[in-house]
Amino acid sequence: MPLPPLPPPPPVAAPLVVGFSGGLDSTVLLHWLVADPAIGRRGLRAIHIHHGLQAQADDWADHCQQLAAQWQLELQVIRVQVDNHGQGMEAAARDARRQAFIHALRAGEQLVLAHHREDQAETFLLRALRGSGCDGLAAMQPWSRIGPHPLWRPLLDYSRQQLHRYAQAHALRWIDDPSNADTDFDRNFLRQQVLPLLARRWPHASQALAGSAARCAQDAQLLALHDQQLLAQLAGRHDYLPINALTALASNQRARLIRAWLRQRGAPPLPGQQHQRLDQQVLASAHDRQARVSWAGGWQLRRWRDQLHLLAPAPALDPGWQASWDGRQPLPLPDGSVWQLHGAPGFSRVLQVRLRQGGERLRLPGRTHATALKDCLQQAHLPPWQRLSLPLLWDGDELLAAGDALLAQGFSPPRVAAGACLQRCWPTAD
Structure with missing residues (x-):
């Protein structure tokens, strides 16, 4: 054979x-x-x-x-x-x-x-x-x-x-x-x-069932392509989905889109009954509520303003965590994310990375004075849960960056090459 x-x-x-x-x-x-x-x-x-x-x-x-x-x-x-x-x-x-x-x-x-x-x-x-x-x-x-x-x-x-x-x-x-x-x-x-019983009546039953699976795979590929195109339109380069755009979709299309988004982000599938809760208790909630659904050991879909965010299970953070970083290699952070420096081989000297303690101040580019970091983060529309684990980049007593959301006046030559940027990302699954 x-x-x-x-x-x-x-x-x-x-x-x-x-x-x-x-x-x-x-x-x-x-x-x-x-x-x-x-x-x-x-x-x-x-x-x-x-x-x-x-x-x-x-x-x-x-x-x-x-x-x-x-x-x-x-x-x-x-x-x-x-x-x-x-x-x-x-x-x-x-x-x-x-x-x-x-x-x-x-x-x-x-x-x-x-x-x-x-x-x-x-x-x-x-x-x-x-x-x-x-x-x-x-x-x-x-x-x-x-x-x-x-x-x-x-x-x-x-x-x-x-x-x-x-x-x-x-x-x-x-x-x-x-x-x-x-x-x-x-x-x-x-x-x-x-299967033996089916084969006695329909000798080619296994072949027919496998053929149906193959045709479903073809249809699934077409639907997946459409999902990806729609996701690109809705999410763009953001890490959230706009709720107004989601609620404008038919419920079955919305469920497919969310499944594709979760798969893309490395999250486990949302159980069927949770899709209904998402529609009724999160997407339909008032914009000033941080409504959420949870599943699979701590994954969350959470509303903030008019955005739907995905939160992975978060480890307990040590508020005293700190690390030295020269920017030449990605820096693993205690919440499972990674901080990377792009557009430069590294910093001109070793800097310090710590978590927020409260009371920090940041001098934004073009400003003559420093502003409370808390106010800067609110103005940057950063969701509250992201502010808690935000890594801060320090040169001595001067705050140079808060995650990849805010860069200070001091994040510039000679400390770092012109055009360099920070990116914070989370590893995804298969």
């Missing part, structure tokens, strides 16, 4: 890392890649996630190590702790694997997983049963991301039966995980009972 040809390589021929469970699917995938000399030149290794959930888990790791040695391949075995915090063992194990892969992947590597057509059909059905929309029904994509790394699923168009024939033709050995027969797990129930 021929397997699909490699897609066009990216501009940089990145090394590949196979998620290798030792089961049929990943064994076929790894064998196929090992046999390709071009892949060997790019670089190829494998990772086995040891969940420790089965008595045979150590034997499975040994099996994978033996195959890797036979194929002269580097294998990394990673032991994970599966913590089920009410989300179900399937989801907990999946989250543990995902985090293990993200931490184990090296810079520039691409992860390769062996999901096939039946996996895609199962994912489509599971998401349909959860009431997912077009984005969710798109299921798995051949190319996506895991953390900062590309994720490739080259076998999505191939059935498990085809993979089985390939494995037999090449006399491959693989592991059969007995937990796959446990129909208490949703995915196993679909695999063992629902």
Whole structure:
């Protein structure tokens, strides 16, 4: 059985890392890649996630190590702790694997997983049963991301039966995980009972469901393009959304736009019931109220004046925090943000960075006297919660900058090159 040809390589021929469970699917995938000399030149290794959930888990790791040695391949075995915090063992194990892969992947590597057509059909059905929309029904994509790394699923168009024939033709050995027969797990129930029943009536059921997922993916891509265009119009270069523009949209379009904005900013999805609360209690509230909705351990969507802001969970700040900074490298700040100096190699001398204590004064450009920083921040329309964690740049007793919102008269040559600017940013997720 021929397997699909490699897609066009990216501009940089990145090394590949196979998620290798030792089961049929990943064994076929790894064998196929090992046999390709071009892949060997790019670089190829494998990772086995040891969940420790089965008595045979150590034997499975040994099996994978033996195959890797036979194929002269580097294998990394990673032991994970599966913590089920009410989300179900399937989801907990999946989250543990995902985090293990993200931490184990090296810079520039691409992860390769062996999901096939039946996996895609199962994912489509599971998401349909959860009431997912077009984005969710798109299921798995051949190319996506895991953390900062590309994720490739080259076998999505191939059935498990085809993979089985390939494995037999090449006399491959693989592991059969007995937990796959446990129909208490949703995915196993679909695999063992629902899909075979559908296939008896509709022999091409899995192919049809995977095809529906592909068409949903096409529609989702078009909608995502429209979302990005609309976001660019509404948000522009700001880090907030204008509430008047949001409320002018239809509710379903507004919900899509907010989901896209949260995804762009690295926030977890807003639960469905929270969208309704957002409409009724935040967007419809008076402009002088700082109404908010919270979810996922401290994320907030918060109204300030006629703006909707996203707030990430904030660590407790040490008011006595301070650091020395020459501006040559980005400076990590205690709230998780990073301060960077652009347009100059650095400051002419080492300066001090501290948090607000109260009572500071700032001399704005063109002014002959200093003004209370509190008044300057209000006039700059900086939201109250941003003022609390604002980093201040000092040269001795002279305040040179308050975050990237306010620069003082003294933020100029010879301390810093003309045209230099400060930028404060927050890292985003995948």
